Every structure is written in C-alpha cells, then in structure tokens.
Amino acid sequence: MSEQSGEDSETFEALLRYLRDARGFDFTGYKRTSLMRRVRHRMDQAGHDTFEEYLDALQASADEFAALFNTILINVTSFFRDPQAWDYVRDEVVPTLLAERSPGDPVRVWSAGCATGQEAYTLAMILAEAMGVNDFRARVKIYATDVDEEALAEARTASYDAKAVESVPPALLERYFESANGRHVFSKELRRAVIFGRNDLVKDAPISRIDLLVCRNTLMYFNAETQRNVLGRLNFSLARRGVLFLGHAEMLLSHTDRFTPLNLKHRFFRKAASTAITGAHYHAAVMTERHDEAPGLASIRDLAFRASPVAQIVVTGDDTVAMVNQQAESTFGLSVRDIGRLLWDLDVSYRPVELRGYIEQAKVERRSTRLPDVCWQRPGADDVWFEIHVNPLVDGENGLLGISIVFFDVTATRALLDKVVRTNSQLETAYEELQSTNEELETTNEELQSTVEELETTNEELQSTNEELETMNEELQSINDELHTINDALRERSLELDETTTFLDSLITSVRLGMAVVDRQTRLMVWNRGCEELWGLRADEVIGKPLASLDVGLPVEEVKPLLGRVFVDAELLDEAVVDAVTRRGREARVKVQCSAFRAADGSINGALLLMEVLTPAAQDAGVRGT
Structure with missing residues (x-):
C-alpha cells in the first residue's frame, strides 16, 4: 500500500473523532499503523474506498459500526494461553501471593481485556486448585473487564464449544465444567467470584488494591503516550507487592520507576516501591512537619477545622478516615470513633452519593472533582441538597497524601431559587390578568430587580471572601511543603556526608603502609594508623602541622625534594630510601614513595x-618486604 497522504490522514483522524464523540469509543491512543490497517481491512470487506466515504456509511448504519468495532478489537484468547507462563502463575506467583497474606485476607485479581472470559476462568481454576473451592469462594474476587460489550455478554454465559476447551487439562475440565447441549459450561460455584464489567483502560477509573493484574497483549496496540497513561493506572491499581502479568510482546524496560521485573521470560513484573505517604505514615509525616511550628498553631488549625460550618472528611491514601469535623459528625451521624476506619465501612461512602469512583479518579488524575446538585432523601425528613468537592491532597512532588471530601449544603440556595422561579411565574400571570395595573407591576418588578442585585452583590462578597481564604490556605500549604522539602534535602545531604566520611576513614585506616597527605604548604592533612605505628605520633597530634616540624625519626630534609618534584610534575611518581629511626628507637631503612595529590579538576593540592620499612633482604634486593 502506498504511503498515506496528508488528506487521508486528516479524514482518518476525523473518523476516529466521530467514533469517540458519537459512539463513546476512543481509539485515538492506538498506534496509527496497525489501527489504519484494520480499518482498511473492514473498508475492503464493506466495499468502501476512502475514509470520508466510510465515515458516511458509519453515520448511516449502526450495524456497520459493530462490524468495525469487532475488527479493531481482535478478541484472540483461549484457556491457558502460553502454557509455560501459566505454569509460572500456578507454581510461583499464586503460592507467593497466598504466603504473603493471612488465611482470612481477601484476594483481588483483575483480568483487564478479558475478551470472552477464558483468561478470567483460567485464573479462577488456578486459584481454586491452590486454595480449595470453599476458601476460594470466601476470599477471591476476580474482576474481568473489556470495552467490547458483545464479548462480555458471551463471557457471562460461561459456555464454550469443544474446540475452545481443548487447551484445558482433562482433570480440570472434568472438575470445573459441566456438559450441556454439546457445550461445556463453567462451574457456577467458581463463576460467582468472577465479576464482568465494561472498562476502558485509557479513560475509565482503574480498580484498586489488586494483588494480581493480568493485562496481556493489550498495551502493544497503544502508542507510547497512551501506554504511559495506562501503565500509570495499572501501577495505581496494584496493591503493595502486587504482580502484573503482560503478553509475550510487552517488556516495560523503560518503566523501571513503576515496575521491577519478576520474570522477564514470561513477562511478570512487580509494582515498584511507592513514595506516596499513606495510612499511619501520613499521620507521622504530618506530626513531623508540624513539630517545629510555633506553639498553639496546630491546635488553632485543628479547632478551625473542627468548627468549620461546612461538613468535611479527610481520608488517607489507603482510604482510612483521618479527620472528621463537627458538622460532618452531626450531618452524617459520625463520631471520633470512626477515625481510623475504612471510609467504605461507613454509610457516608455511598449516601447521599457513591464516592468510590470519584475518590479513585482524584487519586489517579491528581485533580479536584465537583459534584453539583446531590440530593439526600432522608426518611421522615426534608430533602437536603449538597455540592460535594473531592480534592486530592498532594505534596510538593505530586505524591498523594490523602483526599479531602467537602459537603456544601446548598439546600437554602435551591429553595431561594425555587422561590424566585415561583415569584416570576406569579408575576407573569398577574401581568396577563391585570393589564390595567401595569404601573404597579413595573414598580414591583423594579423592587424584585433590586433584590436580585443585592443578592448578587452579597454572593460576590461571599465568593471573594471564600477565594481569599482558599488563597491563604494554599499559601500556608506551599510554605509547609517547602519546609518539608528543605528538611528532607538537608537530612539526605547529612547522611551522604556521613557515609562519605566513614568510607574515607575506613579506606585510610585499611592501608597497612604509613600514609600521609600534605598540602602545598606541607601541612599534614592525613596521618593514618600505619604512620602512628611507624613514628609514634597520633593523628590528632600532627594534623595541621608542617611536616618539617615533626619530632620523629624520619629525615624530612631528604623527603622535601620528593615533594618539590611532584608539586611541579603531577604525573611523576618519585621515591627514595632513607635511614630512619622508628618509634621503638630502632634504626631502619624506609622506602618513601611520593605522588601528587590532585583535585577532581586535575589541579595539584598537595602530595x-x-x-614502608624494608627488610634486610629487601634492602639488598631492592624489593618490598612482607
């Protein structure tokens, strides 16, 4: 096929935008070469030559859209596809996963891009074999998702023909399938643990706290930018030490900050250690950050939060309730005893609105979400209307600290608006019925206009006040983050300096020969243990003193020429054998080697x-003694 022209490229992008905007399927993140090839394949089958002509056909026929969708999403799958990789799941991944958890802990698995369900049911059989059916039913949840509704509908039936189950081991086929009308139906006991649902990996919120995530042969269809986006979502989905299982063509060699290889041959990766502060670490971090504040500020801040007239709940990154103010307690029936519990254990997590999806979205996208006009219908009481804000709390490096959920009670505002609407309706009726009282009606209308203007003025003032408070809050948060960052940097620099000093001290101490370093003025900078043993002076007695001022048995005048020569020639290694007297008063022949002591930029800072004391044999033969 000839190279794609610019005009064809534009019409192809227009076709993709139509699929996204009109049909809700976003293929703009797919690799253009393979995507265009599949679209052209369907165009040839349908008898269309240009993308523009095919776009008209899609707009006119829903059936053609379904055919295109099935062509693009190649639902190639089977039970135990790539048997050696599944053997690794059975023999290594699942036993390790179970060993790392208590007997009663839940096990959460996600089959992303499950197609017609064979992959999800393969996982169910492996886990049931490892745990036993009863334990499997009590603990395991397998989430199986895809963007193809037709494939999901087929997966939910769990019914397969003889060819589809050829790859299932005979023992497992007999144990977990039932025969019905010439087809094989997966076990109902295990099927209840598999939850099918539509999920677009590119734009939908990911499922959280997953222990084993299987996403095979899906990433390879996306371009690099979309792959990074999807991998960020998959990384968020995994629990600590969670495992990602990819297809044989997917490597992740450029995403080592998110995943570490577990078995490259079979494409297993483990979630890399996270730097996000969650749970108890969040509280410890907050206490550390505020330790040096002026007395009373922390209590003032806590009292202000508690006394706020707007209901507010703060949860940590692992969905544990960290803070609840008084308004939230009275509105939703909470108490201080609920601090430390999971948000999902409280009624407020789903009443007046299900919060899980919005909280997960805030975690992934690091941006606030506003839910307007949320009605809470309470039995035996008037309806209450809220505007809910879900705000991610992040540190200076965009690490997630927690989520703030604020419930603004807008019931009074809605009642006022309803009242204005009713008043306008009454005025319109009165205007039609009482034409003769037009002047009086105009006066009334002016009064209403004045009232509206006053309300608008009041609203603007309140909005201005709220913006000022929000600005102050952001400034305080920014200062707090900066102090925390500076403190971390200083602590890291101190640790690095301590490690370097310890290393250098160990290195110098480990040299068995006498080793000394002098600066350009021949003042001693280093005097190791070998020198102490040889000449009898400790390092703290000589450091900073000129070499010539030492009262030891080393003939310094014979050493000085060595120093002078290496100060001139940085590449020179000069040496001399001198007669000396050791600290024990014994005469000895000492070999002195001298070389330049250079800085990183090559300049000579000293020598x-x-x-080394030479043995008699070494003195005669000119070799070093032992």
Whole structure:
C-alpha cells in the first residue's frame, strides 16, 4: 500500500473523532499503523474506498459500526494461553501471593481485556486448585473487564464449544465444567467470584488494591503516550507487592520507576516501591512537619477545622478516615470513633452519593472533582441538597497524601431559587390578568430587580471572601511543603556526608603502609594508623602541622625534594630510601614513595607519601618486604 497522504490522514483522524464523540469509543491512543490497517481491512470487506466515504456509511448504519468495532478489537484468547507462563502463575506467583497474606485476607485479581472470559476462568481454576473451592469462594474476587460489550455478554454465559476447551487439562475440565447441549459450561460455584464489567483502560477509573493484574497483549496496540497513561493506572491499581502479568510482546524496560521485573521470560513484573505517604505514615509525616511550628498553631488549625460550618472528611491514601469535623459528625451521624476506619465501612461512602469512583479518579488524575446538585432523601425528613468537592491532597512532588471530601449544603440556595422561579411565574400571570395595573407591576418588578442585585452583590462578597481564604490556605500549604522539602534535602545531604566520611576513614585506616597527605604548604592533612605505628605520633597530634616540624625519626630534609618534584610534575611518581629511626628507637631503612595529590579538576593540592620499612633482604634486593 502506498504511503498515506496528508488528506487521508486528516479524514482518518476525523473518523476516529466521530467514533469517540458519537459512539463513546476512543481509539485515538492506538498506534496509527496497525489501527489504519484494520480499518482498511473492514473498508475492503464493506466495499468502501476512502475514509470520508466510510465515515458516511458509519453515520448511516449502526450495524456497520459493530462490524468495525469487532475488527479493531481482535478478541484472540483461549484457556491457558502460553502454557509455560501459566505454569509460572500456578507454581510461583499464586503460592507467593497466598504466603504473603493471612488465611482470612481477601484476594483481588483483575483480568483487564478479558475478551470472552477464558483468561478470567483460567485464573479462577488456578486459584481454586491452590486454595480449595470453599476458601476460594470466601476470599477471591476476580474482576474481568473489556470495552467490547458483545464479548462480555458471551463471557457471562460461561459456555464454550469443544474446540475452545481443548487447551484445558482433562482433570480440570472434568472438575470445573459441566456438559450441556454439546457445550461445556463453567462451574457456577467458581463463576460467582468472577465479576464482568465494561472498562476502558485509557479513560475509565482503574480498580484498586489488586494483588494480581493480568493485562496481556493489550498495551502493544497503544502508542507510547497512551501506554504511559495506562501503565500509570495499572501501577495505581496494584496493591503493595502486587504482580502484573503482560503478553509475550510487552517488556516495560523503560518503566523501571513503576515496575521491577519478576520474570522477564514470561513477562511478570512487580509494582515498584511507592513514595506516596499513606495510612499511619501520613499521620507521622504530618506530626513531623508540624513539630517545629510555633506553639498553639496546630491546635488553632485543628479547632478551625473542627468548627468549620461546612461538613468535611479527610481520608488517607489507603482510604482510612483521618479527620472528621463537627458538622460532618452531626450531618452524617459520625463520631471520633470512626477515625481510623475504612471510609467504605461507613454509610457516608455511598449516601447521599457513591464516592468510590470519584475518590479513585482524584487519586489517579491528581485533580479536584465537583459534584453539583446531590440530593439526600432522608426518611421522615426534608430533602437536603449538597455540592460535594473531592480534592486530592498532594505534596510538593505530586505524591498523594490523602483526599479531602467537602459537603456544601446548598439546600437554602435551591429553595431561594425555587422561590424566585415561583415569584416570576406569579408575576407573569398577574401581568396577563391585570393589564390595567401595569404601573404597579413595573414598580414591583423594579423592587424584585433590586433584590436580585443585592443578592448578587452579597454572593460576590461571599465568593471573594471564600477565594481569599482558599488563597491563604494554599499559601500556608506551599510554605509547609517547602519546609518539608528543605528538611528532607538537608537530612539526605547529612547522611551522604556521613557515609562519605566513614568510607574515607575506613579506606585510610585499611592501608597497612604509613600514609600521609600534605598540602602545598606541607601541612599534614592525613596521618593514618600505619604512620602512628611507624613514628609514634597520633593523628590528632600532627594534623595541621608542617611536616618539617615533626619530632620523629624520619629525615624530612631528604623527603622535601620528593615533594618539590611532584608539586611541579603531577604525573611523576618519585621515591627514595632513607635511614630512619622508628618509634621503638630502632634504626631502619624506609622506602618513601611520593605522588601528587590532585583535585577532581586535575589541579595539584598537595602530595601523598607512602612509607614502608624494608627488610634486610629487601634492602639488598631492592624489593618490598612482607
């Protein structure tokens, strides 16, 4: 096929936008070469030559859209596809997963891109074999998702022909399938643990706290930018030490900050250690950040939060309730005893509105979500209307600290608006019925207009006040984040310096020869243990003193020429054998080697002296003694 022209490329992008905007399927993140090839394949089958002509056909026929969708999404799947990889799941991944958890802990698995369900049911059989059917039913949830509704409908039936189950081991086929009308139906006991649902990996919120995530041969269809986006969502989905199972063509060699290889041959990866502060670590971090504040600020801040007239709940990154103010307690029947519980254990997590999806979205996208006009219908009481704000709390490096959920009671505002609407209706009726009282009606209308203007003025003032408070809050948060960042940097620099000093001290101490370093003025900078043993002076007695001022048995005048020569020639290694007297008063022949002591930029900062007592044999033969 000839190279794609610019005009064809534009019409192809228009076709993709139509699929996204009119049909709700976003293929703009797919690799253009393979995507265009599949669209052209369907165009050839349908008898269309240009993308523009095919776009007209899609707009006119819903059936053609379904055919295109099935062509693009190649639902190639089977039970135990790539048997060696599934053997690794059975023999290594699942036993490790179960060993790392208590006997009663839930096990959460996600089959992303499950097609017609064979992959999800394969996972169910492996887990049931490892745990036993009863334990499997009590603990395991397998979430199986795809964007193809037709494939999901087929997966829910769990019914397969003889060819589809050829790859199932005979023992498992007999144990977990029932024969019906010439087809094989998966076990109802295990099927209840498999939850099918539509999920678009590119734009829908991911499922959280997943222990094993299977996403095979899906990433390879996306371009690099979309892959990064999807991998960020998959990384968020995984629990700590969660495992990601990819297809044989997917490597993740450029995403080592998110995943570490577990078995590259079979494409298993483990979630990399996270830097996000969650749970108890969140509270510890907050206490650390506020430790050095002026007395009373923390209590003032806590009292202000508690006394706020707007109901507010703060949860940590792992969905644990961290803070609840008094308005939230009175509105939703909470108490201080609920702090430390999971939000999902409280009624407020789903009443007046299900919050899970919005909280997960805030975690992934790091941006606030506003839910207007949420009605809470309470039995035996008037309806209450809320505007709910779900705000991610992030640190200076965009790490997630928690989520703030604020419930603004807008019941009075809605009642006022309803009242204005009713008043306008009454005025319109009166205007029609009482034409003769037009002047009086105009006066009334002016009064109403004045009232509206006053309300608008009041609303603007309130809005201005709210913006000022929000600005102050952001400034305080920014200052707090900066102090925390500076403190971390200083602590890291101190640790690095301590490690470097310890390493250098160990290195110098480990040199068995006498080693001394002098600066350009021949003042001693280093005096190791070998020198102490040889000449009898400790390092703290000589550091900073000129070499010539030492009262030891080393003939310094014979050493000085060595220093002078290496100060001139940085590449020179000079040496001399001198007669000396050791700290024990014994005469000895000492070999002194001298070389330049250079800085990182190559400049000469001093000289390095190595001193060794020669044995009689070494003195005669000119070799070093042992």
